[in-house]
Amino acid sequence: MPKQLLPGENLVLPPLHHHWAMLVRRLALPVLGALALVVLLDVPGRSLVPVDQRLAGTLAVAVVLGMWTIVTWLRWIEDTLTVTDQRVILEQGVLQRVSKVIPLERVQDVTTTQTLLGRILNYGAVEIDAAGQSGCERFVCVASPEWVRDHVFVQAGRRRTIP
Numbered sequence: 001m002p003k004q005l006l007p008g009e010n011l012v013l014p015p016l017h018h019h020w021a022m023l024v025r026r027l028a029l030p031v032l033g034a035l036a037l038v039v040l041l042d043v044p045g046r047s048l049v050p051v052d053q054r055l056a057g058t059l060a061v062a063v064v065l066g067m068w069t070i071v072t073w074l075r076w077i078e079d080t081l082t083v084t085d086q087r088v089i090l091e092q093g094v095l096q097r098v099s100k101v102i103p104l105e106r107v108q109d110v111t112t113t114q115t116l117l118g119r120i121l122n123y124g125a126v127e128i129d130a131a132g133q134s135g136c137e138r139f140v141c142v143a144s145p146e147w148v149r150d151h152v153f154v155q156a157g158r159r160r161t162i163p
Contacts, residue, residue, distance in 0.1 A: 006086060013151055015080035015091075019123035022141040026072045034065045081126070081139045083151055086159065088128055090137055100137055104159040106130040110152050112145040128152065 005011070041049060041057045049057070074094045082089040088107070090100040108131050114124030124145035127138045142148055 005084060009087075010085045011082070012085055012155055013081075013083040013148065015082045016142055016148065018076055018079055018141040019121065019143045021117075021121050021123055023072065023076050026076075027069060030065060030068050034061045037061050079139075081142060081148070083148070083155060085155055088137075088152060090139055102128055102130045102137060104152075104156045106132055107152060107156040110149045112149050114145060126152075 038058050038061055041054045041061075071094075078094050078097075079092045080090075082091070085104075087104055088102040090098075090102075092098050107128060109129040111127040111129070112124050113127070118124040118141075123141050123143050125138055125140045126142050126145045126148050127136050129136045
């Protein structure tokens, strides 16, 4: 969530995180690799590796996989897209934080992109085209991208009609 809202600013959409499919995508290969390594280390009766080294190897794999999972979770939880009645806020990063703000008056176009799997699981990318030097901002793997697009359009239309 943005650290501070402007005076008189209200949330339209609470901070949205990436879809859970992004977590699965980032964790699938490391988990499968760790499982394969553990199976190779711990094949009962066929392993040429001594028991104490197998245990140490298995623990090392578990620690590395646990650290990878924590980092992946932190990146997932810290990347947000927030829509207020005055602006769209994109925040990304854990150690190095990047925050991009797009005033709704400058929103020219909002594009959604969904793959076949994205349409099945209801996630996709939302690209916001703003007037000025900032150009396009893209937030990938967001749940219900068309719903987000519609909210941004409605709020942008309201901001343009306010005298």
